[in-house]
Amino acid sequence: MTQPxxxxxxxxxxxxxxxxxxxxxxxxxxxxxxxxxxxxxVASAGAPPPDDGPIRSDIEVxxxxxxxxxxxxxxxxxxxxxxxxxATVLEANQTxxxxxxxxxxxxxxxxxxxxxxxxxxxxxxxxxxxxxxxIRTGFENFKLxxxxxxxxxxxxxxxxxxxxxxxxxxxRNETRVRREIFGYDTRLxxxxxxxxxxxxxxxxxxxxxxxEGVGIHPLKFTFGLIRKARALGARVHPGSxxxxxxxxxxxxxxxxxxxxxxxxxxxxxxxxYTGQGxxxxxxxxxxxxxxxxxxxRPLTDAEIIATNFRSRTFLTDTRTLRFYYRLLPDNRLQLGxxxxxxxxxxxxxxxxxxxxxxxxxxxxxxxxxxIDYSWWGWVDVSHDMMPRxxxxxxxxxxxxxxxxxGNGVSFSTWAGKRLAERMAGKDAGQEVFRLPIYDSxxxxxxxxxxxxxxxxxxxxxxxxxxxxxxxxxxDEK
Numbered sequence: 006m007t008q009p010x011x012x013x014x015x016x017x018x019x020x021x022x023x024x025x026x027x028x029x030x031x032x033x034x035x036x037x038x039x040x041x042x043x044x045x046x047v048a049s050a051g052a053p054p055p056d057d058g059p060i061r062s063d064i065e066v067x068x069x070x071x072x073x074x075x076x077x078x079x080x081x082x083x084x085x086x087x088x089x090x091x092a093t094v095l096e097a098n099q100t101x102x103x104x105x106x107x108x109x110x111x112x113x114x115x116x117x118x119x120x121x122x123x124x125x126x127x128x129x130x131x132x133x134x135x136x137x138x139x140i141r142t143g144f145e146n147f148k149l150x151x152x153x154x155x156x157x158x159x160x161x162x163x164x165x166x167x168x169x170x171x172x173x174x175x176x177r178n179e180t181r182v183r184r185e186i187f188g189y190d191t192r193l194x195x196x197x198x199x200x201x202x203x204x205x206x207x208x209x210x211x212x213x214x215x216x217e218g219v220g221i222h223p224l225k226f227t228f229g230l231i232r233k234a235r236a237l238g239a240r241v242h243p244g245s246x247x248x249x250x251x252x253x254x255x256x257x258x259x260x261x262x263x264x265x266x267x268x269x270x271x272x273x274x275x276x277x278y279t280g281q282g283x284x285x286x287x288x289x290x291x292x293x294x295x296x297x298x299x300x301x302r303p304l305t306d307a308e309i310i311a312t313n314f315r316s317r318t319f320l321t322d323t324r325t326l327r328f329y330y331r332l333l334p335d336n337r338l339q340l341g342x343x344x345x346x347x348x349x350x351x352x353x354x355x356x357x358x359x360x361x362x363x364x365x366x367x368x369x370x371x372x373x374x375x376i377d378y379s380w381w382g383w384v385d386v387s388h389d390m391m392p393r394x395x396x397x398x399x400x401x402x403x404x405x406x407x408x409x410x411g412n413g414v415s416f417s418t419w420a421g422k423r424l425a426e427r428m429a430g431k432d433a434g435q436e437v438f439r440l441p442i443y444d445s446x447x448x449x450x451x452x453x454x455x456x457x458x459x460x461x462x463x464x465x466x467x468x469x470x471x472x473x474x475x476x477x478x479x480d481e482k
Contacts, residue, residue, distance in 0.1 A: 021098075028348025029280050029293045029383055030466075037262050038244035039098040045300040045339070045378040046106050046224035053100050054232045059244035060263040066093040066240075068270040068428060069259060071283070073241055074105040075223070076406050076413070077274035078230035079421025080428075085237035087422075088429035092239050093268070095261065097246035103278040105227040107382030108414055109298065109329045109341050111319045112151070113163055114144040114217035116409055116416035116442070118390035122182050128441060130186070136440055137187050141217075143419025148219055150418055154229030156221045157334050161318035163218030164199065166209040168322040168480070175323065176213040183215070190216050204332070205313040206320070208367040220319045220331055223414060230418070250284055252401065270428050273405040274421070276413070277383030286397050289462035290447035291407055292469070293383040295351060298341035299360045300333065300378040301371070309336065311370035325476040328363055338371065340364055344381045346469050351381050386410045388450045388457065394420045396427060397446035404428055408447060 023040040038059070041047040068084060070077045073096035084090040096102065124133035151158035167173050176193060183191040194202075194212045231241060245261040252258070259266040273284065277293045304312070319331035330340040340363060344356045357379055365372035387393065387408030394406040404427055406420040413420075423432075423443070432438045450465050451457045 025352055025381075026348045029278050031348070032280065033282065034246055034248060035097040035278055035280060037097060037246050039102070041099050041102060041106055042380045042382065043378065044107055044224075044298070044380045045333075045337070046110075046222060048378065050106075050222065050224040050228060054228050055235070056100055056231070056241040056243055057235075058242065060095070060242050060261045060266060063264045063267070064093075065267040067268065068092045068272070069257070069266060069268045070094045070272045070274055071247055071259075072096065072103070072274035072276065072278075073100045073227075073231065073243070074103050074274065074276055074417070075101075075227045075230060076276065076417040076421050076424070077272070078227055078234050078241075079418040080272055080274060080406070080424045081239040081241075081421075082230055082234040082237065083422045083425035084428065085234060085239050088425060088431070090425075090429060091237070092234075093266065094234075094239060094241045095245045095247060095259065095266065096241065096243045097278075098243065100231060100241060100243050101224055101227040102243075104276045104382060104384070104413065106224045107298070107380060108223045109296075109319075109339070109411075110221045110223040110226075110414060111163070111321070111329055111331070112144070112147055112219040112221055112415035113412055114141055114215065114415070115412040116140055116143070116420075117392050117412060118386065118410040120179060121187060122179060125182075125186075132441065134187070135437075136442070139437060139440060140416060140419075143416045143422075144217055146422065147415035147418050150230075151219050151221055151226065154226055154233075156223075156226035156229060159220045159317045159334075161218065161220065161316055163215045164194075164203060164318055164320045165213040165215065166199065166206065166320055166322045167211045168208055168324055170210040172323040173211050176211065180213050200313060203314075203316045203318055204320075204368075205311075206367050207369055208322070208363075212320075218319060219415070220317060221414065247283060255402065257402075270402045271404070272424055272428055273403070273407070274424070276407055276409070277385040279385065279407060284403065286401070286403060287405060287407070287447070289449055289459045290387070292386045292388060292450065292465055294386050294469075295344035295346070295348070295381050296341055296384050296411065297344040297356050297360055297379070297381045298339065299357070299364075299376045301338045301364070302375040302377050303336045304332075304338065304371070304374075308370055308374075312368045324480045326473065326480070328367075330367070337377070338364065338368070338374075343473070346466050346473070356381070384409075384411045385413075388448050392416070392420065392442055393445070393447050394423050394427070394443055395446055405447075
């Protein structure tokens with residue numbers, strides 16, 4: 006008989022242990038009922054909210070949402086709250102097992118990897134302004150939710166730090182674009198102002214301060230969405246991965262270990278954990294990228310003084326493979342950045358050293374500080390760097406909301422609201438759904454400027470290794 010092990014109030018059979026090398030690009034499935042990653046969020050969130058247990062028999066339901074992260078739970082919440090539809094949420098492992106229990110928790114006024122300047126370059130000023138209005142509205146909705154859910158929210162804005170003096174011209178232009186074109190109260194700060202008013206960050210040449218930014222405990226936040234959705238009739242089934250998916254006569258048959266779920270409508274909200282075999286509509290459409298995070302022991306009063314931490318405003322830097330970091334409510338430093346290319350390499354010590362070296366460089370008084378939590382997780386990067394909340398094939402009642410590129414903490418909840426509208430058939434004729442994130446499917450990979458094609462998919466990670474070397478040389482040399 007297998008002995009269970011305890012994790013935040015859960016009793017988990019030993020064979021359901023955390024798999025540190027899980028890789029959605031090559032794994033056949035994400036497992037069934039696997040344990041959480043050993044993150045700070047899991048350790049500090051408290052017991053997960055009640056759920057409805059794994060699927061135990063064949064059932065027929067009105068709508069299925071795959072994935073119980075913030076996108077999936079927001080979709081279920083808004084389906085019930087605004088459209089009277091009680092969704093059934095299928096989760097492969099524990100509730101909010103993927104991005105929501107591993108992310109940086111930085112709620113920015115953004116989504117995808119492109120800046121507002123890049124929106125203008127790609128789609129023109131008119132579309133960029135409409136997209137800004139949509140994402141800003143989503144941010145305000147997220148901000149409201151953080152006041153309703155106990156998630157350690159800190160509404161302190163976002164500091165975008167130049168990691169080299171040459172990056173200040175870039176930040177000056179971005180500040181100008183945000184102020185003059187989009188009407189934000191964005192300001193440029195000198196390195197001295199950053200160190201005096203926020204923290205003594207030694208790796209910066211200055212910063213752009215965006216007033217819009219809320220740092221949260223991402224797992225507490227998603228647990229709150231689960232409670233809200235279940236109170237309105239949504240059902241949440243962990244330990245219920247979709248192991249096969251067939252569609253006949255407009256009915257989807259989703260086979261889980263405990264039974265087949267029949268439904269007419271399916272939304273996929275699996276983020277960076279979207280497996281290659283889930284559905285052909287998503288095969289080769291997402292590039293999962295690993296990100297590493299660490300959280301230190303609590304800083305002493307002397308260390309707080311030495312690093313001059315005066316705010317819990319979160320920070321990112323201008324490296325292409327950026328670092329993201331902040332002081333947490335219990336005075337621990339959280340810091341994250343890129344990790345390995347494949348899951349098989351994720352445990353290599355070089356990836357942890359990248360982060361501990363960054364702590365020493367950015368905050369010299371903390372060099373060698375004890376790391377209490379270290380983990381990694383997959384980020385869903387689309388091949389054109391922008392998310393999609395769409396129905397890719399009008400002949401199939403299948404929708405997805407994925408591709409946030411690491412900027413999904415705030416926008417994921419608004420994506421869930423829009424996804425719920427689409428599933429309820431309320432999107433017809435609405436001008437907003439003509440925006441590029443809504444009116445086209447995810448694209449295939451594009452290798453070095455060539456035509457986008459599924460033929461390039463097997464070579465994505467070769468290209469990724471080359472790009473990582475190039476980004477490092479460009480950023481550091």
